[in-house]
Amino acid sequence: MATDLPLVFSITSGKGGVGKTNISVNLAYSLAQAGKRVLLLDADLGLANVDVILGLMPELNLFHLFHEDAKVTDIICDTPYGFKVLPASSGVSEMLALTTAQKLDLLEAMDGLEDSVDYMIVDTGAGINDNVVYFNLAAQERIVVLTPEPTSLTDAYALIKVMKLDHGIEHFKVVVNMVPDLASAKEVFTRLHRACDHFLSGVSLDLIGFLPKDPGVRKAVREQKPFCLVEPKGLACSAMKGLARTVQGWDIASNLDGNIKFFWKKLLFRS
Template sequence: MSDTLPMVFSVTSGKGGVGKTNLSVNLACCLAAMGKRVVLVDADLGLANVDVILGLTPQKNIFHLFHEGASLREVLFATPYGFSILPASSGVGEMLALCTGQKLELLEVVGELEDELDYLVVDTGAGISDNVLYFNLAAQERLIVLTPEPTSLTDAYALIKVLKLTHGVEHFKVCVNMAQDQKIAREVFSRLYQACDHFLSGVSLELTGIIPRDPAVREAVVRQEPFCVSAPESPAARAVDRLATAITHWEPPRQTDGNIKFFWKKLLFG
């Protein structure tokens, strides 16, 4: 057994349409290309699209785990890119809000992967719903994705505010996606930083990645391929690769208690 736990990080946003899922897919792809053992969880449980972006058609998903007695091994789906996904369902109302029992069940199930993983990437839904907060609380690091749009900035702040004031979360990584240039991206981050510094005492933000606006991204989405594979030399692919490299330097927690899984049960009731 390893003396460290897998690194579990969420990729999350206050607003939809910021490229969060595409970023999650490509980060998983880059980490796998580095020889890391990676599982990507599609945690947008009612509006899942990780499989769509990848052009895959898994036969089972998290719905079958909860409602049809499927095992984790039956649901896990290996991609051609060196990582596996835990797919979710789309348009299934029962998955929009997990009950406490389902949250506990998911913790137990994912805990089975503890000794087989280096990274668990959790692609959350957007906003501040119960599911989004749950997955962000269960992660060890949270990567907030926003774009230069004012509404994206406002909604990113709202998500941080809820996690801070309601749950005491204070540390966040930030990625500015679809940036026209570095200057604009840093200005967006600065506005978010200033708002948090002024209104949310104790919050720590770190600008971890800037992904440029790049036509190769849309072209890859249309082809249902990761742009890090279809256009590895594109500006966006190089930027995601740098972000993935930065993630490999995030410190996973030491394993101090064999009964503690890398999804923390105590956070369900904290």
């Protein structure tokens, strides 16, 4: 990267069940395998499952940061896969909607990590609730995950619409999951692109990759390991490595686009 600041990007979706967390985990793994320092933030605060997919049992999570004064450095846990995880809680109603003070507390807690991270991946929840919007605003880039299901497309459009009309966010990356080939991925992407182009003037979408259907993915989920570790020669892993190379070609945006960001103090000073 052209700067020593971390690149923070969210992986998000309008609909649940599109493979968002699995993509987050394997992208973290692939970037770590490329020698990058990666922190994966589980931002699905009320229904966290990064730890489940990885077979982790963290003692602390973000609940303890907000309610028991734990330090973020105490919460971050190592994985056997070369990257770190900042876990969240599951089934805790107090985490479903962060207060303004808690949002600022999280930003400040993260501020001391910028020198130890190259990439921070923010695995958001699904939908358009306040937490999802907040974490997408705090990221510098946003990857929207789609599948061929019609509900995935309509819900992705709804998320993009909220981000555009309510917060002025116009640029989104797109990854299409669970498709047989590139042609199918382009077909799904085109449907979303047409809707945005027709109804949301100014929105820019960029198809940055797709993940094919691969039985190795299901096998890895059962084993609670990254599929790029379980099936390193599989089709999904090959596609994921390509996505990781694409991400490594990104740079930090040169402006703050009017929205709060992780590591915002450093960004402010360089702007």
